[in-house]
Amino acid sequence: MTFDSNEPLLGIGLTAKKLGVSPELLRLYEREGLIIAHKTQSGHRLYSERDLEWIQCFRKQIVENKMNIAGVRMLLALMPCWKIKSKCSKTDCKNCGAYKNSSVVCWTLTDQGSKICREASCRDCEVYKNACQVDKLNHMYVVIEDDKKN
Secondary structure, eight states, X not given: OOOOTTSOOEEHHHHHHHHTSOHHHHHHHHHTTSOOOEEOTTOOEEEOHHXXXXXXXXXXXXXXXOOXXXXXXXXXXXXXXXXXXXXXXXXXXXXXXXXXXXXXXXXXXXXXXXXXXXXXXXXXXXXXXXXXXXXXXXXXXXXXXXXXXX
């Protein structure tokens, strides 16, 4: 049996305990757009191992580097999802709130320009899933730019 690190399995209480934070802080991070909790039909939040890695990543910026939530959110907003996904047309970009406003995290928007974004779950987006792995996102971006040149 294989384990999928993206599978939401951990409840908010266990997640908070594993991270050494309160459930209220996890809810705050969700409201602020830093994480996307999976919600069951009954409304319970579930987190994956990848979610825990991501939370630990931005918590390190907050705790060790004294960055505030707005600073983390600003860094996330600078990720060019429309370039990393490489499937967004110029028309999609013109209609996309993330493209037009680099101070907003793309997965917090309701007016996403591309049909791909509107029909997909942000939790499954490569940009969201790899947000804490800047080197991987950078590699994805470079490969796309190289493909466009050729």
